[in-house]
Amino acid sequence: MKAIGVLTSGGDAPGMNAAIRSVVRSCIYHGVKVYGIYYGYQGLIEGEIKELTIGSVGDIIQKGGTMLYSSRSEEFKTPEGQKKAIEQLKKFEIDGLVVIGGDGSFRGAKKLTEQGFPCIGVPGTIDNDIPGTDFTIGFDTALNTVIQAVDKIRDTATSHERVYAIEVMGRDAGDLALWAGLAGGAESILIPERESSFDEVIEKIKRGHERGKRHSIIMVAEGVGSAVDYADQINEKLDLSTRVTVLGHTQRGGSPTATDRVLASRLGAFAVDLLINGKQGRMVGIENNQLIHHDIIEALEQQHNIDDGLYQLSNQLSI
Ligand code: F6P
Numbered sequence: 001m002k003a004i005g006v007l008t009s010g011g012d013a014p015g016m017n018a019a020i021r022s023v024v025r026s027c028i029y030h031g032v033k034v035y036g037i038y039y040g041y042q043g044l045i046e047g048e049i050k051e052l053t054i055g056s057v058g059d060i061i062q063k064g065g066t067m068l069y070s071s072r073s074e075e076f077k078t079p080e081g082q083k084k085a086i087e088q089l090k091k092f093e094i095d096g097l098v099v100i101g102g103d104g105s106f107r108g109a110k111k112l113t114e115q116g117f118p119c120i121g122v123p124g125t126i127d128n129d130i131p132g133t134d135f136t137i138g139f140d141t142a143l144n145t146v147i148q149a150v151d152k153i154r155d156t157a158t159s160h161e162r163v164y165a166i167e168v169m170g171r172d173a174g175d176l177a178l179w180a181g182l183a184g185g186a187e188s189i190l191i192p193e194r195e196s197s198f199d200e201v202i203e204k205i206k207r208g209h210e211r212g213k214r215h216s217i218i219m220v221a222e223g224v225g226s227a228v229d230y231a232d233q234i235n236e237k238l239d240l241s242t243r244v245t246v247l248g249h250t251q252r253g254g255s256p257t258a259t260d261r262v263l264a265s266r267l268g269a270f271a272v273d274l275l276i277n278g279k280q281g282r283m284v285g286i287e288n289n290q291l292i293h294h295d296i297i298e299a300l301e302q303q304h305n306i307d308d309g310l311y312q313l314s315n316q317l318s319i
Helices: 014-031 040-048 077-091 101-114 139-160 176-185 198-208 227-237 248-252 256-278 296-301 307-318
Strands: 005-007 034-039 050-051 096-101 118-125 161-166 189-191 215-221 240-245 282-287 290-295
Touching: 005 014, 005 040, 014 034, 014 096, 014 256, 034 040, 040 077, 040 101, 096 101, 096 256, 101 118, 101 296, 118 256, 118 296, 139 161, 139 176, 139 215, 139 240, 139 248, 139 256, 161 176, 161 227, 176 189, 176 215, 176 307, 189 240, 198 215, 198 227, 215 227, 227 240, 240 256, 248 296, 256 290, 282 296, 290 296
Parallel strands: 005 034, 005 096, 096 118, 118 282, 161 215, 161 240, 189 215
Antiparallel strands: 034 050, 282 290
């Protein structure tokens, strides 16, 4: 392996820069050239490719976003787009690719792998929804961002005796809502992976109110619908003031936590090790704090599951 490319794709996640830094410095450490591919797969198609040096990735470990920028490319989904991408990789004499991103980005890596180009996927998404790894880069930072917001909302909710429906990201995944709900002491957590009874949500708010509780937090994952609609329904059923906060893209930004920086550094270096050792079509991850790798195609076929123990616990503690 003489030259490796690295790109970030899909929704950005805090810690992607730390992962890029790790890939770049590990390549240089092993005497392998490294190229940054800008703007994700679209940039790959268009040849937005530059050689990176040790200095190119200085002073980024603490920064949110991605210095390589990101995109969601429709063109890359087509066979013509993939052909152009492979031509660019050949032109720059790149013989292995590290893709940092979520499931959509992994599907792209899978396409290249199927066409014989060595790729390794590094899971980077705030959603924590990639099967085959306990955690994805960016999840811990986003979780802490949500928790800071929940704590602030709780202050004002208590002052005004209000119910808050807080909507967090997670198109198809409830991890952020589940972990934030547990860490933030939410009364109810609504996630796409579990059916929730709306009557139970109302009952819990009522019970809390009757025993003198001055605030109620309902954590809503974006994948189950709009927090505004849930708040409207709560307003219809209860004579309590209800407000909504949609945290939106604030969850995607900010300086990565130490946990995310360490995870990103470990996974980035591991991806380079695998490519150098002739592995391809793998995704890297962490299970029980050990670095692991899985077949990227098989991993994508698995269903992401939430931690049922955490879900049960959240119910138990919010009686
Ligand atoms: O996949 C990450 C994510 O932040 C999801 O949680 C969210 O549904 C989506 O990206 C938002 O995407 P966009 O940045 O295109 O609005």
